[in-house]
Amino acid sequence: MTSLNIALVHHPVVNKRGEVIGSAVTNLDIHDIARTAKTYGVARYFVTTPYRDQQQLVRELLDHWQTGHGATYNPARKEALGIVQLADSLAEVLACLTKQYGKRPLVVATSALMRDNTMSYGELGQKITMGDPVLLLFGTAHGLAQEILQIADVTLAPIRGGTEYNHLSVRSAVSIIIDRLLGS
Amino acid sequence: MTSLNIALVHHPVVNKRGEVIGSAVTNLDIHDIARTAKTYGVARYFVTTPYRDQQQLVRELLDHWQTGHGATYNPARKEALGIVQLADSLAEVLACLTKQYGKRPLVVATSALMRDNTMSYGELGQKITMGDPVLLLFGTAHGLAQEILQIADVTLAPIRGGTEYNHLSVRSAVSIIIDRLLGS
Numbered sequence: 001m002t003s004l005n006i007a008l009v010h011h012p013v014v015n016k017r018g019e020v021i022g023s024a025v026t027n028l029d030i031h032d033i034a035r036t037a038k039t040y041g042v043a044r045y046f047v048t049t050p051y052r053d054q055q056q057l058v059r060e061l062l063d064h065w066q067t068g069h070g071a072t073y074n075p076a077r078k079e080a081l082g083i084v085q086l087a088d089s090l091a092e093v094l095a096c097l098t099k100q101y102g103k104r105p106l107v108v109a110t111s112a113l114m115r116d117n118t119m120s121y122g123e124l125g126q127k128i129t130m131g132d133p134v135l136l137l138f139g140t141a142h143g144l145a146q147e148i149l150q151i152a153d154v155t156l157a158p159i160r161g162g163t164e165y166n167h168l169s170v171r172s173a174v175s176i177i178i179d180r181l182l183g184s
Numbered sequence: 185m186t187s188l189n190i191a192l193v194h195h196p197v198v199n200k201r202g203e204v205i206g207s208a209v210t211n212l213d214i215h216d217i218a219r220t221a222k223t224y225g226v227a228r229y230f231v232t233t234p235y236r237d238q239q240q241l242v243r244e245l246l247d248h249w250q251t252g253h254g255a256t257y258n259p260a261r262k263e264a265l266g267i268v269q270l271a272d273s274l275a276e277v278l279a280c281l282t283k284q285y286g287k288r289p290l291v292v293a294t295s296a297l298m299r300d301n302t303m304s305y306g307e308l309g310q311k312i313t314m315g316d317p318v319l320l321l322f323g324t325a326h327g328l329a330q331e332i333l334q335i336a337d338v339t340l341a342p343i344r345g346g347t348e349y350n351h352l353s354v355r356s357a358v359s360i361i362i363d364r365l366l367g368s
Contacts, residue, residue, distance in 0.1 A: 028212055032355055032356055035351050035353055036352060036356045038349045039343075039347060039349050039350065039351065039352055040346060041345065076349075076351045080349070159363070159367070161223035161224035161225065161362075161366060162186075162366060162368060163222070163223060163224065163225045165260075165263065165264070166223065167222070167260045167261075167264065168223055168359075169212075171353075171359075172216055172355065172356070172359035175360050176359050176363040179343070179360040179363065179364070180367075183343070183345065183346075183360070183364075184344065
């Protein structure tokens with residue numbers, strides 16, 4: 001297991017007009033990202049949402065695959081979802097990791113746009129290799145709100161694919177970024 | 185646009201017992217993979233299924249986003265789905281590309297397991313950079329059937345994440361592989 005933790009933020013994020021919103025949890029975001037995270041040895045995958053009904057949906061999904069019919073039907077899925085942890089907010093995630101590691105992890109935002117204070121994939125990968133605790137933040141909808149970007153210590157350089165088109169799904173972005181950081 | 189083409193194969197693939205099956209088309213496989221492909225300049229994304237009802241579903245999805253309400257609601261999605269092409273079989277895809285390029289493309293299979301005749305990401309990336317036509321095959325369910333692996337000229341090395349866990353979604357695998365081949 002590595003010292004990399006990730007969080008998928010559902011509030012506060014922005015919509016396509018840049019307004020601050022909360023997004024609904026997408027089933028496949030939990031499954032796909034947990035499978036990628038487990039493959040690369042990510043320590044924990046936090047799903048953050050302040051909405052009680054959304055939290056309940058996440059709990060039901062996790063229950064199904066961890067102790068319900070899903071656990072016997074697909075043990076590999078059970079294993080992947082074992083690293084998923086529900087949280088109210090980024091503050092709760094930070095408190096949890098700070099307690100665990102005895103210090104605040106490096107908080108790294110991701111964005112489809114170039115931001116100030118950018119860290120390269122090589123540099124961040126090296127920190128993880130050295131065992132420094134890291135929390136990598138991903139935004140749903142059209143990305144993390146300014147409020148979250150300001151909490152982050154640094155931002156990863158955006159993924160560019162050599163074209164003008166810049167609309168990866170968050171599931172794809174997470175996979176590519178984790179592979180760039182931890183893939184061999 | 186690059187000389188890389190990809191195909192998502194729904195038949196013949198294998199189930200978890202290794203039996204040859206046909207799988208159902210998954211909505212998000214079309215969206216997510218088209219978005220990644222468009223981001224990296226993949227020329228065409230073939231969705232292959234021999235089942236008429238599945239082909240009809242794909243047509244309805246493409247119509248909605250290309251000429252229906254979706255096209256005005258989300259022009260970026262329209263653009264991504266513009267590279268998607270429905271095909272009956274791998275044979276049809278190969279005939280189409282052979283006609284277009286005036287020669288058979290290099291056919292490259294992907295697999296979660298190590299196979300004979302493996303090509304590295306660096307070597308394949310270089311061929312694409314040089315403009316050699318390439319068709320990269322991805323399997324749904326538990327992967328491409330033997331019959332498809334035998335049609336391929338080479339197989340890409342499996343993605344390993346440094347753990348024993350080896351269950352990426354096909355959406356994640358496609359994103360990681362395209363980034364390894366074409367990402368900067």
